[in-house]
Amino acid sequence: MEKVIQVDMERCVGCRTCEAACSLRNTGQSNPTRSRIRVIRYERLGEFHDYVPMVCQQCSDPLCMEACPVNAISKSEETGALVVDEEACVGCRICAMACPIGGINIDPVTDKAMKCDLCGGDPECVRHCEPEALRYVPRDVLDLELKRSKSQKVTELYALMRSLR
Amino acid sequence: MFLGARGGNAWLFFKHSKVNQDPYDPDAPLIFGAGALAGTGLIGTSRMEATAVSPAKTETHSYGNVGMGGSWAPELKFASYDNVVIKGRAGNPVYLFIRNDDVEIRDASGVWGRGTFETEALIREELDDPDIQVASIGPAGENLAVQATIEQGYRSGTPIGASMGAKMLKAIAVRGTRPVSVHDPEAILEQNRRLIEIVKESKRRTGINIARDRGTDAYLQGFLVGDAGVVGNYESHAWRDRPEVRRAYEENYIGEHYVKEIGCFGCPFPCQPLYSIPGVGACIWRCYPTYWPWKLWMTDLASAFKATRMMSDLGMDNKEIATIVSWLMHLYEMGVVDEVDLDGVAFEKGNPEPLFATIRKVAHREGFGDVLGGGVLALAEKLGPEATAYLYHNQGMTMRTFEFRAEPGTALGEAVSARGNSLRATTYHVVLWDKPPRDDYSGVSPEESEASYAWSRKMFGTEKAIKATEYEGKPQALIYEMNGAAIADSLGYCVSMIRPGRVGAPGTQFGDTSYAFAVERFTAATGIPMDEAGLFGIGERICNLERAIVVRDGKSRLTDTIPDFFFEVPIPDGDQAGRRLDRDKFEGMKEEYYALRNWDLETGLPRRSTLEGLGLGEVADVLGRQGRLGQEGG
Numbered sequence: 001m002e003k004v005i006q007v008d009m010e011r012c013v014g015c016r017t018c019e020a021a022c023s024l025r026n027t028g029q030s031n032p033t034r035s036r037i038r039v040i041r042y043e044r045l046g047e048f049h050d051y052v053p054m055v056c057q058q059c060s061d062p063l064c065m066e067a068c069p070v071n072a073i074s075k076s077e078e079t080g081a082l083v084v085d086e087e088a089c090v091g092c093r094i095c096a097m098a099c100p101i102g103g104i105n106i107d108p109v110t111d112k113a114m115k116c117d118l119c120g121g122d123p124e125c126v127r128h129c130e131p132e133a134l135r136y137v138p139r140d141v142l143d144l145e146l147k148r149s150k151s152q153k154v155t156e157l158y159a160l161m162r163s164l165r
Numbered sequence: 166m167f168l169g170a171r172g173g174n175a176w177l178f179f180k181h182s183k184v185n186q187d188p189y190d191p192d193a194p195l196i197f198g199a200g201a202l203a204g205t206g207l208i209g210t211s212r213m214e215a216t217a218v219s220p221a222k223t224e225t226h227s228y229g230n231v232g233m234g235g236s237w238a239p240e241l242k243f244a245s246y247d248n249v250v251i252k253g254r255a256g257n258p259v260y261l262f263i264r265n266d267d268v269e270i271r272d273a274s275g276v277w278g279r280g281t282f283e284t285e286a287l288i289r290e291e292l293d294d295p296d297i298q299v300a301s302i303g304p305a306g307e308n309l310a311v312q313a314t315i316e317q318g319y320r321s322g323t324p325i326g327a328s329m330g331a332k333m334l335k336a337i338a339v340r341g342t343r344p345v346s347v348h349d350p351e352a353i354l355e356q357n358r359r360l361i362e363i364v365k366e367s368k369r370r371t372g373i374n375i376a377r378d379r380g381t382d383a384y385l386q387g388f389l390v391g392d393a394g395v396v397g398n399y400e401s402h403a404w405r406d407r408p409e410v411r412r413a414y415e416e417n418y419i420g421e422h423y424v425k426e427i428g429c430f431g432c433p434f435p436c437q438p439l440y441s442i443p444g445v446g447a448c449i450w451r452c453y454p455t456y457w458p459w460k461l462w463m464t465d466l467a468s469a470f471k472a473t474r475m476m477s478d479l480g481m482d483n484k485e486i487a488t489i490v491s492w493l494m495h496l497y498e499m500g501v502v503d504e505v506d507l508d509g510v511a512f513e514k515g516n517p518e519p520l521f522a523t524i525r526k527v528a529h530r531e532g533f534g535d536v537l538g539g540g541v542l543a544l545a546e547k548l549g550p551e552a553t554a555y556l557y558h559n560q561g562m563t564m565r566t567f568e569f570r571a572e573p574g575t576a577l578g579e580a581v582s583a584r585g586n587s588l589r590a591t592t593y594h595v596v597l598w599d600k601p602p603r604d605d606y607s608g609v610s611p612e613e614s615e616a617s618y619a620w621s622r623k624m625f626g627t628e629k630a631i632k633a634t635e636y637e638g639k640p641q642a643l644i645y646e647m648n649g650a651a652i653a654d655s656l657g658y659c660v661s662m663i664r665p666g667r668v669g670a671p672g673t674q675f676g677d678t679s680y681a682f683a684v685e686r687f688t689a690a691t692g693i694p695m696d697e698a699g700l701f702g703i704g705e706r707i708c709n710l711e712r713a714i715v716v717r718d719g720k721s722r723l724t725d726t727i728p729d730f731f732f733e734v735p736i737p738d739g740d741q742a743g744r745r746l747d748r749d750k751f752e753g754m755k756e757e758y759y760a761l762r763n764w765d766l767e768t769g770l771p772r773r774s775t776l777e778g779l780g781l782g783e784v785a786d787v788l789g790r791q792g793r794l795g796q797e798g799g
Contacts, residue, residue: 010425013426013433015429016236016431017206017357017428017430020204020205020431023344024354029345030204030206030350031345033342042295045281045282045285046447047282049427128357131426
């Protein structure tokens, strides 16, 4: 079963260790600008701090791959990751426009498309995410996990409603 | 080599500052530095340091510094800078914006007068980039209150905010989009993976693991049962042991408002617990508020939280303010002061209102807060000699909440530290209390105690060195701690990362291998060959440089002390009842400390040979010209 990076934004502490780890692994330098995963901040001191790690979800029906005019994006048979052939890529950015979640960007240094390739099956960001906001799980577990976590909210809500009654 | 933040700043301070410089002299340097390892991707290395002529040390006006975690230091590194020196004074309010090669002084009239929370939001909005990191001052700093801090994402510390206010500098906003080049990226990743494994496996609730479990909030419970805390103006230790106080504390516990932890850049072990209380707002429950409510006889933690948030927003030091309020409460109860002296505010113990009033009045320099904003000594003078007698301070800054009477090593650190008021110059992290464990935070098993003592014997020649109440071996333990802290603060290392842990024992975190670990990490990032001795040599150099700076400005053996109170009045109650410092033993510790530092025993001044041996010949020359070098020999 293919595995994907599951994001749980409620567990994210906004530390961006994933960005450092990703860039070290993929570029040999610490450089969040070139990280394949980015933590988007919604914060206001004294009010709220929400962080959303954004990373390619390796879509089953990938718009980036479809949109690419030079067929530079393909699916890895080994990991199921969508990977960019840097030789073929012309840096036209159409993939970035097509992606609905910002999962693919243009590397500011190479000027080629840059995206998460799951580190060949052992994503460095997940290994570094001690709060477990990122987990590397099989697609079918992923679905069940999400259902489970959301169901907790439903039960909490139900308990609250009952207590109010 | 001075290694980045604290050491690099100290060197720049030495080069740019003048003898006994007025903190508000436009020419006085204000220095920001990023930890040498900040931004490398190594876990727990994101600290910054700000250094200035301390406005808060109103007696001496010398070296002041503060360290903070967060994401500001890495951002500065991603913009390709290590240290920033600011001199001069703007004619109107400005802020500094650094984005890679673009450095801009911008108009700050839109944020002047606003709190630090709003300032960050408005600057991010104005520059249209939510990833900008902002270090700023609030109204307290603008109004030159000496208790004002520089604030950065709820992090702050020892007050030097007025140094920014004096320059009309509201904030420093940084944004970097460049790489931090590292020597061996795979080695860094491997070090991180190893650290994560160690933390996951370690069961002991200390250092990182306390942070990991419940953030700094866990210290709340630690201090409740521990011995380090002080109640009132050093009036009691046993108050919190009373069942009704405990009950009140439990009833007022704010745990249900806990939201989550917030991490510093590149650290997946976040220790900044975010709380959000309806009607108050959100803030981090920092470590310091875990023990100042006791000084105010407060069990109302929601009010303590509110005060913390106010101080973070207004940009002022909660330690300094809370200690001052505890002093005023003490005076009020004794009838030394009354409402008339203090603008009609009744300083009743346990009541949060006088605290709120003091915060507002100091920040905006109103009424007695205006006097206080000029320094607590100014208010003491106004209130009279009896009030002054109950004020315990070091160079004009109130005492950190340590029970110095029961901790001679910490008293020694406070006396000799360059900054004063420094957790970075205490034996706090390597002490054990010889008492039975009361819970799993402060408790140490017999095996762990024995392991700690074995470590102490190996390191310092005696197990007494890590027994809190002993004098023997303390100078050695203190130097180990001070040099280690100088290294950590310079590398940008988090305290939880480098210290052997509260108990100083092998097996607690990394045990006595923690510095070996630091060496490996340092070399992985920089490629510079290093060993533990080399690292400690750098720590020694930084401590000597800082000493030389404060000696240049007048510090000596005579002023290497703490208030007489701690020698004269015994602890009234609690586990350590009856203890007070012994003057002779204390002076003996000092001499041993000077001897180990190779300074002049008579005066505590560094010797030329010592400074030259550390590569600080230039510093020795300056001290020589001032007539501030110690005698050789002895």
